[in-house]
Structure formats: C-alpha cells, structure tokens
Amino acid sequence: MHSNQKLNIGISACLLGEKVRFDGGHKALTFANKILSQYVNFKPVCPEVGIGMSVPRKPIRLVEDESGVRLVDSRDINKDYTQAMNKFATDKCSNLSGLNGFILTSKSPSCGMERMKVYDADGNLIHRKGVGLFAKKLMESHPNLPVEEDGRLNDAALRENFISRIFVHADWQKSVAPSDLFKDLVEFHSRHKYQIMAHSYQAYRDLGQLVANHQKLDYAEVKTLYFTRLMKALKNLAGRKKHCNVLMHLQGYFKRDISGNDKQELNNLIMQYRQGLIPLLAPLTLIKHFLKLHPNEYLEKQSYFSPYPLEMGLNG
Numbered sequence: 001m002h003s004n005q006k007l008n009i010g011i012s013a014c015l016l017g018e019k020v021r022f023d024g025g026h027k028a029l030t031f032a033n034k035i036l037s038q039y040v041n042f043k044p045v046c047p048e049v050g051i052g053m054s055v056p057r058k059p060i061r062l063v064e065d066e067s068g069v070r071l072v073d074s075r076d077i078n079k080d081y082t083q084a085m086n087k088f089a090t091d092k093c094s095n096l097s098g099l100n101g102f103i104l105t106s107k108s109p110s111c112g113m114e115r116m117k118v119y120d121a122d123g124n125l126i127h128r129k130g131v132g133l134f135a136k137k138l139m140e141s142h143p144n145l146p147v148e149e150d151g152r153l154n155d156a157a158l159r160e161n162f163i164s165r166i167f168v169h170a171d172w173q174k175s176v177a178p179s180d181l182f183k184d185l186v187e188f189h190s191r192h193k194y195q196i197m198a199h200s201y202q203a204y205r206d207l208g209q210l211v212a213n214h215q216k217l218d219y220a221e222v223k224t225l226y227f228t229r230l231m232k233a234l235k236n237l238a239g240r241k242k243h244c245n246v247l248m249h250l251q252g253y254f255k256r257d258i259s260g261n262d263k264q265e266l267n268n269l270i271m272q273y274r275q276g277l278i279p280l281l282a283p284l285t286l287i288k289h290f291l292k293l294h295p296n297e298y299l300e301k302q303s304y305f306s307p308y309p310l311e312m313g314l315n316g
C-alpha cells in the first residue's frame, strides 16, 4: 500500500530538463516533470558530466573489439572514456540504497538500458544489442531496482508497470528490508497477494510457498529469495486476462453477501472489461462499493485496490 511519503527515484539529469546533453540541450520527460514529480524526490545524475565532460561536447559511442565494449569519442576511438565511466558508475552505484527506481535516457551510450548501437573500430554498425555503460553497472549492481527508459514510459502499460513496481519496492524497503521479524514478510505478502497475482499467477503461488517456508530456510535467505523473485515477477505486464482472474477471485469473497442481481452486474462489468469495452476502474469501483457494504479486513488491506495514487491517472 502506498504511503504519503515521497519515493526516491534516480533519473538521468537531461530528462528533468537539465541542459547537459552533448549538444547543450535536454530531453525533458513530461510524465516525470508534470506528474511523477508530485510523488517522488528525483535524484538526478548525468554520468557524462560526472566524469568531467563539458557541455556541449563531442558525441561518444559504444565500440566493441577484442578487449570488449568501450565508450569512445565517435570520431576518434583513441579518446577512451571507458575507465572513467566505469569508475564513476561503480562509485555512484555503491551509494544508491535509498532509491526505489531509476529512469534512464534511451539511445545514450552512457544511460541507454537496451538496444544501443554498437560499432566496430572502423565505424561500422555491428549490432544494436548494447547497453550504456552507466546503465549496465546500475542494473548489474541493483538487479531488484525498477529501471525504465524515457521512451518506454510513453507506453501506457509499461508506465503503469514501472509505477506499480516502484511503490511495491518502497513498501518493501520500509516494512520488510529493515525488519528481522518473519511476520513483517508474511504481512507484506498478504497485502500484495492480488497485485502479484495480476502480474503472474505462478509467482503468486511460488512466493506463497516461499513465505510458508516448509523448507525451514533461514529468514535472511527467504527474504533475499522472495524479493528477487517478487521484483522479477512484477516485470510481467498485468493485462486484461490476468486482471479478470483477480477480479473473479475478489468476486468470490462476496458470494454470500450480495444479491443475484449485484453478482450479475459485477460479472457483466468484468466481461466488458475483458473485452476492452470499459476500464479496469469500472469493475474495481463496484467491488470497492461491495467492500464498503460488507467490510472484510483482509481485502481492505490489499494493495491491488490502490497500487499507486489514483490521481496519477494510470488505471487502464
């Protein structure tokens, strides 16, 4: 469940409108600046300025040879920034424990998280499977941290997914990470159960098994396994079919309390949602209405009903 406390999100500085790009410009991301900024504290980083490069500066690129992937001047491969960038990234990434997510700039040889152009020493494009050097270090050193790129955040489903993940990450950091009590993990799993189910039914079952701890694993081990599997599972997009499965489960809680007509109405809304005719909010609102009439402590605490502030306008 999200609290009123602001989250901490790392971000490539040019996405906040800072004029730090090689050409002296920025790449302001409207969603970050207009909407997300109301809920998070941004921690901007410009790795290229961080290693002492000027603004403006000559463009750099990724070049691959027998020594591996290097970050070099696009016109002169002897001007090599690999070591400086790796050192900057290692230092920076060793000090990011308070973050709940990171937004990177696409198509940057420093910040791009995927599909970067990689050249050979003669300047020929050899593939587009590169990763910016800073982004690589960030994702390797913080594999459970939600990370996204500006371009992907323009996609409604990916944006919703990223925002869901950062709020779950924040809840974990606040309520489970600092705790030595198994009950805090049990409660965490209990309140996120249906949200997890909406991303992956298999993960919902696996994580439930892990929390049951039949193997009597050490608590620290259970916590590590749980968090790793949870954050991986949440990367799966929720989608209508999976949401319908969750809605049917929720409907089951009211089977003795609501009339046949009410059941039919909810059923119709779920089917209409499944067909893409109405947004998720329609059946969810009716379920919340039933919940008000027939209180259920277990359901009321489910993060599924409110994975992030409604005002963010993300519900599909």
Ligand code: SF4
Residues within 6 Å of the ligand: 012, 013, 014, 015, 020, 021, 022, 045, 046, 047, 048, 049, 105, 108, 110, 111
């Ligand atoms: S993409 Fe990264 S390195 Fe390039 S200007 Fe933006 S923050 Fe700086």
